[in-house]
Amino acid sequence: MSCILCKNSELLFITDQLRQIGEYKIVKCTQCGHYQLFPLPTKKENIQFYEDNQQDKLSGVSMVEDRLHVDTQRRVDYMRYNFPKEISILDVGTGYGHFVTAMRKIGFENIDGQEPSSGRAPVWAIQEDIENLDYQYDIITLFHVLEHVFDPKSLLKKIRNLLNPGGVVLIEVPNIDEALMNSSPAYTKFNFFRAHLSYFNASILENLIVSTGFKEVSVHPIQRYSVLNVLNWLKTGEPQLENPSFIVPNKYKFIDNAFRDKMVENGTTDTLWARGVV
Numbered sequence: 001m002s003c004i005l006c007k008n009s010e011l012l013f014i015t016d017q018l019r020q021i022g023e024y025k026i027v028k029c030t031q032c033g034h035y036q037l038f039p040l041p042t043k044k045e046n047i048q049f050y051e052d053n054q055q056d057k058l059s060g061v062s063m064v065e066d067r068l069h070v071d072t073q074r075r076v077d078y079m080r081y082n083f084p085k086e087i088s089i090l091d092v093g094t095g096y097g098h099f100v101t102a103m104r105k106i107g108f109e110n111i112d113g114q115e116p117s118s119g120r121a122p123v124w125a126i127q128e129d130i131e132n133l134d135y136q137y138d139i140i141t142l143f144h145v146l147e148h149v150f151d152p153k154s155l156l157k158k159i160r161n162l163l164n165p166g167g168v169v170l171i172e173v174p175n176i177d178e179a180l181m182n183s184s185p186a187y188t189k190f191n192f193f194r195a196h197l198s199y200f201n202a203s204i205l206e207n208l209i210v211s212t213g214f215k216e217v218s219v220h221p222i223q224r225y226s227v228l229n230v231l232n233w234l235k236t237g238e239p240q241l242e243n244p245s246f247i248v249p250n251k252y253k254f255i256d257n258a259f260r261d262k263m264v265e266n267g268t269t270d271t272l273w274a275r276g277v278v
């Protein structure tokens with residue numbers, strides 16, 4: 001087996017402590033520094049994994065809209081303030097479709113969602129494999145998709161082909177350099193799991209997007225979870241599962257704001273937000 005990104009075959013063992021006990025390990029490429037799952041499931045196994053909705057069953061975390069409301073709202077606000085409502089958008093790996101539904105509600109009507117997993121896809125979703133699509137879009141979004149796919153490079157190349165000249169790709173992925181990864185062994189174990197084949201940091205993500213031909217590439221650290229969630233991990237070593245703290249009560253907001261600013265400054269946020277232009 002070789003590195004998902006640079007194809008180097010020298011991989012360094014990092015840990016066999018994953019969220020699910022099993023045959024999987026985490027390895028690091030000695031050439032480009034990319035972290036990935038080992039061994040990689042076959043493409044067929046991966047399709048079956050999502051068909052059976054295994055990620056939701058195994059993670060113990062539900063994907064109901066309430067839980068994801070803060071994420072959806074942040075993404076919708078970004079779109080609202082940066083793009084006109086007429087633009088055409090494709091949301092790749094739309095899941096249960098929360099983002100697309102929220103966008104349509106505020107007047108972005110020219111938006112499609114693609115979701116290959118029949119266990120999740122809403123009735124309106126395009127279930128076709130991305131490889132077979134040939135429409136053109138102004139914006140393509142990939143929210144927590146890239147870490148799940150076999151070949152992020154070829155997916156981004158395909159996405160570039162699906163974008164109009166001047167089109168924009170928007171990407172959100174978890175950040176392997178997040179503060180908790182170095183401070184909570186319990187979190188580190190929870191964070192490594194079967195569904196994620198790749199674990200990106202800012203520079204590897206940036207290089208990947210540049211290498212697939214995008215211009216004006218930028219990567220920004222953003223913090224999804226609040227200081228309460230992080231402190232809970234440090235104190236209990238347990239996830240908050242159904243009720244994670246995305247926000248804190250108003251009275252204590254100044255603490256959370258200071259925490260978020262520091263994480264952004266240090267590049268140790270839990271999430272990365274990237275964009276690239278065709």
Ligand SMILES: [Zn+2]
Nearest residue numbers: 003006029032
């Ligand atoms: Zn590599």
